[in-house]
Amino acid sequence: MREERKANYYTVLELLPTATDADIKKAWQEQMQVWHPDRFNHSPTLQRKAEARTQLINQAYQTLSDPIARTRYNAATRTSSSPTQPSRPSSSPRPQPTPRPRQELRGPQSLITLSRQGRPKILVPAIQMLVDSNEQLPYDFRGLVRIAGTIRQTLPAGDYAIAEAPELICMERLRVEDLYTTVSNSSNDRPRFLRELERLVAFPQRFLVIEGTIQQSIAGGRLGEYHKNGLLDFLAAITARYGIQIIHADTREEAEERVANLAALHYAYFFAEREGLGRFLTENDL
Numbered sequence: 001m002r003e004e005r006k007a008n009y010y011t012v013l014e015l016l017p018t019a020t021d022a023d024i025k026k027a028w029q030e031q032m033q034v035w036h037p038d039r040f041n042h043s044p045t046l047q048r049k050a051e052a053r054t055q056l057i058n059q060a061y062q063t064l065s066d067p068i069a070r071t072r073y074n075a076a077t078r079t080s081s082s083p084t085q086p087s088r089p090s091s092s093p094r095p096q097p098t099p100r101p102r103q104e105l106r107g108p109q110s111l112i113t114l115s116r117q118g119r120p121k122i123l124v125p126a127i128q129m130l131v132d133s134n135e136q137l138p139y140d141f142r143g144l145v146r147i148a149g150t151i152r153q154t155l156p157a158g159d160y161a162i163a164e165a166p167e168l169i170c171m172e173r174l175r176v177e178d179l180y181t182t183v184s185n186s187s188n189d190r191p192r193f194l195r196e197l198e199r200l201v202a203f204p205q206r207f208l209v210i211e212g213t214i215q216q217s218i219a220g221g222r223l224g225e226y227h228k229n230g231l232l233d234f235l236a237a238i239t240a241r242y243g244i245q246i247i248h249a250d251t252r253e254e255a256e257e258r259v260a261n262l263a264a265l266h267y268a269y270f271f272a273e274r275e276g277l278g279r280f281l282t283e284n285d286l
Contacts, residue, residue: 009060028061128163146264157199170203176212
């Protein structure tokens with residue numbers, strides 16, 4: 001870990017400090033292709049080194065691709081490389097700010113690899129997530145190596161999509177508290193919510209992400225169970241009517257990972273078809 005902290009992220013990605021966002025993304029993809037652990041299956045020792053190097057490459061990319069994190073990193077790098085000034089006597093040490101914890105990796109820690117028998121492996125690049133401009137508390141995909149970043153813009157439907165294939169998938173997010181309100185207020189909230197879901201039908205892959213645990217109401221007992229079953233039946237009706245898959249996530253962090261993984265996997269199939277590997281994988285494919 002000490003070696004990682006001292007590593008220069010620009011050096012890791014073989015970049016100059018003046019590199020653009022496009023340069024950073026391209027360099028990260030190239031480094032991931034070179035150091036992907038699957039290339040070293042023949043040697044456990046080299047594979048462990050590749051895994052460590054891949055983690056460092058991802059840390060460098062996560063820092064330099066985030067404008068705020070990059071500005072702080074540049075400032076810290078300049079400070080550490082500047083000549084040490086002679087210290088002056090002081091009656092009490094100057095308080096130092098508490099360091100913020102480093103962003104930890106979450107979810108799968110490698111990109112998706114595609115393979116057909118008799119053909120070389122292909123690495124699926126990380127994707128950019130489109131986030132609707134009306135999303136007030138957008139998901140944070142930092143630490144998820146299969147997500148390269150986010151782009152805020154007005155979406156025709158839903159809250160999240162894939163920038164590289166915007167017509168492929170659409171995801172609507174709903175907190176479980178808002179779900180209770182929507183179901184209970186059938187005269188106003190429910191019709192408006194259903195109209196929003198109708199716009200998702202234009203997408204071949206559509207999801208409704210429920211953030212939070214569906215529990216019995218405060219009433220408890222048979223009445224509480226009745227309310228819970230009513231919610232579940234309402235969601236089942238949405239699937240039957242609109243073909244929307246329901247994704248349940250107990251926490252916001254889990255929801256972020258589920259959205260990221262679903263987007264990455266569906267893009268991998270799209271990418272495989274575009275690269276001539278076909279839409280479906282067979283038994284001996286990856």
